[in-house]
Amino acid sequence: MERVDLMPPPADDDSAHGDDPATAGLADAYAAAPLLNCLLREVARPVGREGGQRVYHLPGGDRLLRVRGTRRPAAPEVRTRDGWHRLDHAGLVELVADELRHRTGLSNHDLPAEMLDSRDAVAALLAARARTAPPADPYRRSEQSLLTGHTHHPAPKARGGGPAAGWLPWAPEAYAAFPVTLLGAREDTVVEEGDTSALDALGTAPPGYRLLPAHPWQLDLAAAELAAAFADGRLVHLGSAAPGTWPTAAVRTLYAPGHDVFLKFSLDVRITNDIRRLWRHDLLALRRTDTAVSAAFETFDGPPAWLGDRGYRTAGFAFEALAVLVRDGFGDRLLPGATPLLAAGLSEGFEGSPLERTTDPEGWWTAYLACAVPPVLWAFARHGVVLEAHLQNTLVAVDADGVPVQALYRDAEGVKLLPDVPREAGWERLVYCLVVNHLTEIAAALAERHAGFDPWPAVRRELARHDVPEIPALLASPTLPAKTNLLLRWTGADGADARYLPLPNPLREGT
Template sequence: MHRPATAEAEVADELAVVRPGLVPRYRAELPGARAAVLTRLWRALAHEPLPWITGRESARGGLVLRLGDGRRLRGPAADPYRTDAYVTSVRLGGTPYDDPARLVTDLAVPHSAGFAAELGHSVASTALSRAGQDHPDEWPESDWGWEQRVVDGHPFHPACRSRPGFSVAEQLAYGPEHGPVVELGLIPVPAAGCLVTGVWPPELRDGGRLLIPVHPWQAAHVLKRPGEATLPAHPLMSLRTLAVPGGPHVKTAVSARLTSSVRDISVASVAASETLSAFGRAVAGRTDGLLDVTRTLGAATAHSPDLAAVLREPPGAYAAAGEHVVPVAALAATGLPRSAAWLAGFARLCLTVGLGLLELGVALEAHGQNLLVVLSASGEPLRLVYRDLADIRVSPARLARHGLAAPDLPARMLTDDPAALRRKLFGSLVAGALAGAAGSGAVLGAALDSAVGELPSTPDLVALREEPLPVKALTLMRMSPVTEGDLWTELPNPLSAR
């Protein structure tokens, strides 16, 4: 087996300095972290339109990929919806590989070097994240407690824990899975030089200045200036969004590439935030109480994507006594048995809301981070909560058919293309949130099959039942650095096997 992995060694060396007692657990977690990332990578190799893969064929219960240079890459049969780390090794030619970074390095295809480095960081950070886990069995009482139980990051992205630019000390200090309290810097900016939408609270004002919350990583590495005061907060699963106890969720700018994207905050998104928030809450009012959308309370930017913040209502505001609001990505951490009946009911709830809004003209990006479920005290799914509307798609034509006018939104959010609308919803909700909750294609297919028979027939439902599932080609996107925007592929429809 190939073993050299620079990122793994670098993290071990740094950890020996800043938290030496964690080193043995970190090293023990490395094999599992490699398998977790390799499993995600194998999904991409098996299903994405990577130009250097010229053919795929089943062989002896496994899968063989033909490469453009004549080599063969062999591994297990690939279930695109499976989330456990079942791929522990693949063979390139006659050589076994258990290290995804080393495998991509030796594939030696265009842009493989940069992607291999990301995978190395992803493995090392996943092992580091797992090493610090010691959660009690009881359900957390805080909203950030649920978020901090999501340890491995994106369930299908090979760069699920890639955090380039973050030292080990910074990962321990800011990574939600490590449970820190983060002191947000409050940087004063003349109000006259800022764009503000919504209501910027008086406690974040100082005379004629706004106090913009800034992530300490951003303050140190990008702005290179500290705040004049600090605001203690708890990081949520996105790392750059944090919960202020008794206050809002604060989305900060972190100008680093985390998983796939640079997490700054555009001026355009600040400008649209109030309009988008009002629109989201209006359309949620048409779901018969099955969906709430968290309000954007205020947003401010110093006309720079590097210095901006958004204040959002916490999802817990929509829980009654005895209820819990849980991000879908954290469902596995609840310890719920999630029977076939539970998953079918959850799928029915999600599809009722998602397809209903799609018919209306709104395609949510309902992945496991944006979508939350309200659970009863006994764990039954009751309602949904959605946050962060920045990447939804809106169809003016569909809205008009229902007597609604399209709001004044950025042009990138508006489309009447049915394929684009379905990609947004199906790729995030079905192939993302529901697939992650199900954990395999067979379980997902059974849940969908039970749910769709009770839904109103629409062209979108027909497409969901009969067509391949669209999903972002996450690895192709990372290995296509000159291509802007999302790239897509299609996965086998889990309903077609039933």
Template sequence: MDPLDDPDPLTAADAAAVENLLRCWVRERGLARPDRDTLRIPLAASGTVLLVPVRYWSPTGWHRFGPPLLEHGPHDAPAVGAVTLAALLTREAAYTARQDDPDADATELVGRVADSVRRTALFLTHRRARPADPGAGTPFLNAEQSLLFGHPLHPTPKSREGLSDAESTVCSPESRGSFPLHWIAADRSVLACESAWTERGRTVPAERLALSLAGSGLQLPTGTVPLPLHPWQAREIRHRPEVAALFDAGLLHDLGPCGGDWYPTSSVRTVYRPGAPAMLKLSLGLRITNSRRENLRKELRRGVEVHRLLRSGLAEQWRTAFPGFPGFDIVRDPAWLAVDGSDGEPLTGIDVVVRHNPFGPGDDAVCVAGLLAVRPWRGQPVMRSRLAHIVARLAARTGRSTAAVGAEWFLRYLHTVVRPVLWLDGEAGIALEAHQQNTLVLLDPDGWPVGGRYRDNQGYYFRTSRHAELQRRLPGIGGRSDTFVPDEVIDERFAYYLGVNNVLGMIGAFGSQRLVEERVLLAAFRRFLTEVASGPGRTRSPLPAQLLEAPTLRCKANLLTRLRGLDELVGPVDTQSVYVTIDNPLAMSVSPSGTPAVPPMA
């Protein structure tokens, strides 16, 4: 039995956390594939060695491991659990780095691992009891609620500091939570807002948008505008002195919860309601994965700026380059509302992004992370992800092998999702932080990829080398959004987010779920990159050549980032996370005997 399918949810959650920690350690330490089926991890700081059964070794890093043991431990000693493993690895990292205070971040990391395991067990318990939800789910929402284990290369993917168990049930997509929004009224003297939202060809002011979102159930004080808050956010901000001062001065008014339920999406803080024209990206001071999820004013402006840039003619140029519906686009963030403090400076924590909702109830729009996520509940084999189900169904319907269908699915994904992202970088000098949770793939009724969407107003990178071109497209661009980034930093980040996290991560999912051999998909990816780098209609983006030619790649190190206590939303973009160097599996996939044959697309 796969450890993730253990009948005990806590055992399954602990096994998942152990695998995550080990995958992080292997990647960030550059450990090589063992000669046999056991990986030895020396722990000099503890004077012992971990013996880890290797269930599957992935060229792209999505390894599968069995329960680790300590060498020379008692014969009947239990396997090393996630919390113990976190403590051992933390101590080893501190020892090898010779930190002055080796326990400074150890307690935090170990505590967050324990929190992540406990919450994952609760989510598994809930989902195994209700594997199908007859409620208001749409294909988009179902995918947003499917990441029970989370990022496979993060040490604490489900830790949420500050959220009680009762709040977690209501506020988590994994438990299919929902809640009404909590509303406050802001005096116009402290309101900050911007809108490029259009209806019937006319721009809708942000204040009017807020009124339409609030509906008719609110009684507003004179001279105020309603602002929606997350219920956790509404409780937490009252304890901030600068916010309390505005309430005391009568510049903010608490109106309480109002309206129908909204559903948290995979980011937890962005909420969605089927049929509503907008999604709302709220501010949460919770630390989720590596960051406290509060909007920054520059990000609010960035979303509107990118929307205006695309409307300036760039979107039409993009559609012309890739004809056919539905194609690829960016989920727009064309409006926002926020509050300034009594000193006129932006007040963190009271703001909302009004995001366009382009997905109708029948649109099969799936975030890539949700598509690949394993679904471990009773009645389902553990590795039966949505992708595995699609590939198996297509293979049965067409009479082709699973491997042939999987390879074709992957090639279609490259052409319908990845190629347009490369075009945007090459043509406009805009790189997207297109990791698996920020990238959505649009599926036709049979499950084939036919388009994609990108979302996230944090994740735009304007190339400094293309500053003049972008200024011509939209004068003043980047002035207040702080979006221009040196090309060398963009090259590193873009290679990680699109190349390593998105595409190589997808290859790892195909391989670890035994759908297609990874070496076949690596060969397909190389062929695709060669075509877009040098074939007809080749891109100006440097990424294809970089991925093809570089012997190593830079890769975000989530374990080290957590150990150092970094918040990825704070500080300069080039120092927000720890990056390490890894071998490029695309370079490693080339051998004298040639690359495997890739089935052509039907």
């Protein structure tokens, strides 16, 4: 598989962005790759190759587009009367918006602004990284590595359109670490469910109050909503706690290594498809969902595979704005001597990644599949649990040689249960998350580093050894379901309303 490094566009494309040419060009390249992935998957039609580049037809505007590379397409050019014309990121956004207007008959002013915001966020992150050393801990380094982020989303790094100074101190991609803010919520206002005792270990609340940690950005965003509660004493400031806490790839979820606990907060910011608020209906469903997943993995014949969302605490007068969810840390769940790594980080690449140093791609990949696939299929087939097993919800632990020995999944909010959703819909979601979003990306990253390596026979063997009724049809199907994030966002569909289009299935023999 061809490997294409991210390269800046020509210098004369850079000046419009207002940052230095090197940063501007690299930011354009990082932001263009996932946007092009969306455009090529959801809209364009391949027509051939020219000069070693892939050429596509854009049917809406009846134009030709060509790009370099495959997994991370780069250097987009559009055909004009004068020949091929190179597009910077702003030009690509304009092209995509025009194409979608033709295709859908709809206008959308918000999404192009998010695409531009995503690109400018990358520029700010690159500048911040240039003056900050990457973290020494490989797990943290994997979580905070995602400059590209979601590989098939038009604006994966958008941060709500505000100035970078408002969000950069809390950005995982800038290697942020900061203490949580501690609030006291008056006891008669506190609402909680499940095991929230880990919160009380973070500090001490005064008499009549309960401890309620908050994300500093969360408090900035909700300042107007909470002003009255601070004024009348329902809330009090108690300083900060847990220095060294750092944000995971999810931005709003923090890991407190000193307490070995994850804390997930509400943020009124759109990140990828959704406003990242802890919605009341999701919190109220949390105990049922997490209990179902935990019960499934209690019977799983293998290492622990679930980081449970054990409970939440909030204040009734600001139920969603102040909610904090408590997630299991690693504790005794992690195999002795193993190092957890974020699967999305393996796909993107980071210093010290085992993908960069393995000399046995077949053995490494077989071990990876043996860790990542069985827990997901077990939960579905035996317990009707549909894990959202995509790259950002999967941690793969490796041994001292970098070989995968365990997979851990997280995020009860994204879990679906049968028969709340029909089995067919649950299976489609599982295949998209596990195979299309997850395994396809790791397979491509591995094949990119090892010329001639075919990762798909091992995937077929791993899937075929599981007694799940849907697997024979999956292995024989000509297509796989791929989520249409670009069209979903352009048409204003709900972020949870997945829509799929068929992709060629590499699992099928002979493909």
